Amino acid sequence: MAEFLHILALRPLVRRGKITDADRVTTKTRFHRAWLVAFAAFVALVGAAGFRAAPSVLIDPLHDEFGWSRGTISAAVSVNLILYGLISPFAAALMERFGMRRVVVGALVLVAAGSGLTVFMNASWQLLLCWGVLVGTGTGSMALAFVATVTSRWFVRHRGLVSGVLTAAGAAGQLVFLPLIAALAEGSGWRSASLVVAFAALAVVPLVLVFLHDHPSDVRTTAYGAVEAEEKPAPTHGTARRALTVLRDAAKTRVFWLLAGGFAICGASTNGLVGTHFVPAAHDHGMPVTTAASLLALVGIFDVAGTIASGWFTDRVDPRWLLGGYYFLRGASLLLLPHLFAPTTEPPMWAFIIFYGLDWVATVPPTVALCRDRFGMTGPIVFGWVFASHQIGASIAAVGAGVIHDQSGSYDLAWYVAGGLCGLAALLSVSVPTLGVRGEPRNMALTQRP
Numbered sequence: 001m002a003e004f005l006h007i008l009a010l011r012p013l014v015r016r017g018k019i020t021d022a023d024r025v026t027t028k029t030r031f032h033r034a035w036l037v038a039f040a041a042f043v044a045l046v047g048a049a050g051f052r053a054a055p056s057v058l059i060d061p062l063h064d065e066f067g068w069s070r071g072t073i074s075a076a077v078s079v080n081l082i083l084y085g086l087i088s089p090f091a092a093a094l095m096e097r098f099g100m101r102r103v104v105v106g107a108l109v110l111v112a113a114g115s116g117l118t119v120f121m122n123a124s125w126q127l128l129l130c131w132g133v134l135v136g137t138g139t140g141s142m143a144l145a146f147v148a149t150v151t152s153r154w155f156v157r158h159r160g161l162v163s164g165v166l167t168a169a170g171a172a173g174q175l176v177f178l179p180l181i182a183a184l185a186e187g188s189g190w191r192s193a194s195l196v197v198a199f200a201a202l203a204v205v206p207l208v209l210v211f212l213h214d215h216p217s218d219v220r221t222t223a224y225g226a227v228e229a230e231e232k233p234a235p236t237h238g239t240a241r242r243a244l245t246v247l248r249d250a251a252k253t254r255v256f257w258l259l260a261g262g263f264a265i266c267g268a269s270t271n272g273l274v275g276t277h278f279v280p281a282a283h284d285h286g287m288p289v290t291t292a293a294s295l296l297a298l299v300g301i302f303d304v305a306g307t308i309a310s311g312w313f314t315d316r317v318d319p320r321w322l323l324g325g326y327y328f329l330r331g332a333s334l335l336l337l338p339h340l341f342a343p344t345t346e347p348p349m350w351a352f353i354i355f356y357g358l359d360w361v362a363t364v365p366p367t368v369a370l371c372r373d374r375f376g377m378t379g380p381i382v383f384g385w386v387f388a389s390h391q392i393g394a395s396i397a398a399v400g401a402g403v404i405h406d407q408s409g410s411y412d413l414a415w416y417v418a419g420g421l422c423g424l425a426a427l428l429s430v431s432v433p434t435l436g437v438r439g440e441p442r443n444m445a446l447t448q449r450p
Contacts, residue, residue, distance in 0.1 A: 033213065034154040034224035038162055040211035041150045042169045044104050047204045048142040049173025050181075051111050051197050052084060052271075055131050057182040057293050059280050061190040062127070070280065072124050074402030077276050078395040079132030080139075085267070085391020087140030089384030093243040094141075095149050099214035103141055108201045108208070110138030116198035119191040138201075140391075145384035148368050152380055153215055157225025160365050164311020167364040168304040178300075182279075182293035246381040255374050258428045259367060259386050262323060264393030265425035266363050269330060269418040271390075272397030274299075274356070281411040286343030295345065295353055302357025310362035319366030323429035326366075330359045331422025338412045370432060 055077045062073050094103050114134025121127055147166040155162050177197070184193040216223050250256040275296070282292035313322055333356050340349045371386060372379035401414040 032224050033219055033221055034216070036211045037150065037154050037213055038166065040207055041100075041146065041166055043207055044108070044142050044204055044212070045146070045166055045169035046173040046176060047108070047200060048111070048139045049169060050177030051115065051135060051173075051201060052080065052139040054115070054177065054181050054193065054197055055080065055276070057178060057185055057279055057289065058190050058193065059276075060283065060289060061185050065190075066122075066124070068124050068127075069402075069406060071399065071402045071406050073127070074276065074398050076124075076127045076132045078272075078399045079128055080136035081267070081271055081276075081391050081398055082395035083133065083136030083391075084140040084143055085388040085394070087137050088143040088145040088387045088391075089243045089247065089381050090240060091141040091143065092145040092149055092381045092384040093240070093246075095146070095214075096242070100146070100149060101208060101212045101214055104146070104208050104212060105205055107138040107141035108205050110134050110141075112198040112201040114138060115194050115201065118194045143384075143391075144364055144368070144387050145380055147364070148371070148380035148383045151368070152372065153223065155224045158315070160315035160369060161308070161311040163365045163368050164308045164314070167311070167361050168307040173300070178293045178297045179290070182290050186290060243381055243384070246378045247385050250375060250378075250382045250385065253374075255370070255432055256382065256386070258432045259370060260389035262327065262425040262428040263363070263367060263386050263390040265327070265421045265428075267390035267392070267394035268397035269334060269422055270360055270394070272394030273401050273414060273418050274334075275394075276398045277401045277405075277411055277414070280405075282341055284411070285341040287341070287345075291345065295349070298353050299357040299360055302354050303360035303362075306358030306360065306362045307364065309358075311365040314365040314369050319369045320430055320432045322366045323363055324426045326359050326363050327422045327426035327429060330356070331419045331426070333359070333419075334415050334422065335419035338415045 055073075059070060059073050059077075062068060063070060091103055091107075111134070114130045117134070118127070118130045121130060144167065147163055150166065151159050151163050177200075181193040181196065184190075184196060213219050216226075278296050279289060279292040282295070283289050310322065310326075333352055337352060340346070340352055342349065367386065368379075368383055371383040375382040397414070397418065401411060404414050405411050
């Protein structure tokens with residue numbers, strides 16, 4: 001914010017010629033617009049994460065009012081999660097054609113409509129339409145492929161670190177929204193919580209319109225750390241064809257399937273299982289909903305630190321080994337989780353929250369880096385498809401865990417299965433070939449624009 005105020009103060013002097021060329025260079029060096037773009041993207045991503053995570057604390061209130069089973073309610077969450085992923089590569093292609101600003105504003109309006117309309121619903125299919133389709137489509141347009149697009153266009157220096165910071169916005173969204181939504185749902189009812197989400201989505205729109213510039217050339221600057229200016233690419237046509245063509249070409253490589261398989265397990269073990277079912281699972285053991293939601297928000301606090309650190313490490317360490325370590329440690333923690341639930345938060349649960357939080361989405365910066373390194377200019381769209389696999393895994397876990405609970409009365413089996421799958425994800429990650437391996441093209445067909 002200080003940088004923004006400084007820039008506003010200098011604008012009249014620049015117009016009147018009171019600042020020399022040397023002054024302009026110094027100002028440009030010290031106050032680069034890329035940071036304002038990153039700030040606007042961070043706020044949008046914070047909102048998207050909070051909006052998407054809201055249903056996890058509304059499962060019990062909706063069950064109590066409408067009598068819908070957890071499996072039915074989880075189905076809406078599942079639709080939300082799968083659209084959150086499947087929309088991502090198409091949103092990345094749309095950003096190539098229409099720009100980030102238009103796509104993100106449209107996404108925020110969709111989220112506001114989906115959340116606001118839930119106050120009128122009286123049937124389960126309406127929950128699927130509102131929280132599933134509308135909110136899922138809106139938040140999917142601001143998914144992690146958006147992070148890849150921002151960092152690819154606006155950053156050369158510190159690209160991994162900025163990827164980590166923007167990814168951590170998802171954790172910040174949980175931190176900001178989950179305790180508030182849980183308190184509103186318990187005190188004023190779930191309808192009040194839904195309206196808060198709708199108004200919050202609309203409140204982000206002006207910030208996006210002012211600061212989220214599509215490309216450095218739009219404001220006559222360069223990407224942060226770039227040696228020379230890069231010309232803005234011409235808008236692409238045939239958005240769906242563009243996304244599908246990139247998928248077709250990427251699917252011919254082993255790298256894509258190894259990354260997609262590992263990231264599907266990542267989604268199953270985070271958003272789908274813990275993000276959706278941790279609160280009701282803790283409540284089953286006598287823990288108040290607000291306490292459980294606060295613990296999940298604490299995961300977000302530690303995830304901010306973990307993901308930023310992961311971005312820093314990604315600039316320095318082979319991303320494949322980072323992913324292998326992250327998945328292995330996550331799996332070990334999930335195998336222990338069923339033994340930690342209690343009516344109160346004991347020290348072992350605090351240890352899990354800290355440890356698991358540091359690992360929550362630390363997987364994103366190294367995965368973005370691998371997509372960018374292996375697939376060049378199409379890296380953001382390829383990552384969008386890899387992220388789609390993440391959300392497919394999340395949606396399967398969201399429904400699967402709900403069904404397991406309905407059938408057995410416990411979530412224990414779901415935690416054990418997720419822990420085992422994380423071990424498999426670790427093996428997939430370290431199996432990604434190094435650059436230059438035969439059959440794994442880089443800067444070839446996949447990097448060419450149609």
